[in-house]
Amino acid sequence: MTRAATKKNKPHTGGCICGAIRFEAKGPAGKPHTCSCKLCQKHSGALTVAWVEFPSDAVAWTGPGGAPATYRSSDYSSRAFCGTCGSTLGAIDDAPVVALMLGCFDKTNAADLIPVSHSYRGGRPKWWHVECVRPAGE
Numbered sequence: 001m002t003r004a005a006t007k008k009n010k011p012h013t014g015g016c017i018c019g020a021i022r023f024e025a026k027g028p029a030g031k032p033h034t035c036s037c038k039l040c041q042k043h044s045g046a047l048t049v050a051w052v053e054f055p056s057d058a059v060a061w062t063g064p065g066g067a068p069a070t071y072r073s074s075d076y077s078s079r080a081f082c083g084t085c086g087s088t089l090g091a092i093d094d095a096p097v098v099a100l101m102l103g104c105f106d107k108t109n110a111a112d113l114i115p116v117s118h119s120y121r122g123g124r125p126k127w128w129h130v131e132c133v134r135p136a137g138e
């Protein structure tokens with residue numbers, strides 16, 4: 001087995017800043033993209049966030065707080081956050097899909113996490129430039 005294949009089989013892990021919410025997500029991650037829509041901006045406080053998606057059954061909530069708190073933000077999705085520290089985690093869709101923001105991942109270098117598109121690019125300020133560079137060989 002190659003080193004790359006071994007890395008692919010390892011689940012992605014991450015969580016909030018207080019540690020109550022932890023997750024293990026079995027890859028590969030789907031739809032890696034950045035988003036600058038107003039909803040993402042207000043939910044995160046950031047101008048642009050990076051997202052990946054997993055089927056709901058590929059994500060396990062492994063921290064002492066269990067599943068994150070949610071806020072119904074649209075007719076198909078709820079925003080997810082830690083009810084203790086308030087950290088933004090992502091969104092739990094009805095689909096059933098769990099979308100997670102890369103900022104709460106423990107490690108973010110894996111190839112399946114690199115954004116391939118930018119949603120609502122026009123929602124960012126003109127002075128804010130977002131560029132994702134795929135490392136050579138990935």
Ligand SMILES: [Zn+2]
Nearest residue numbers: 016018082085
């Ligand atoms: Zn927390």
Ligand SMILES: [Zn+2]
Nearest residue numbers: 035036037040
């Ligand atoms: Zn968005």
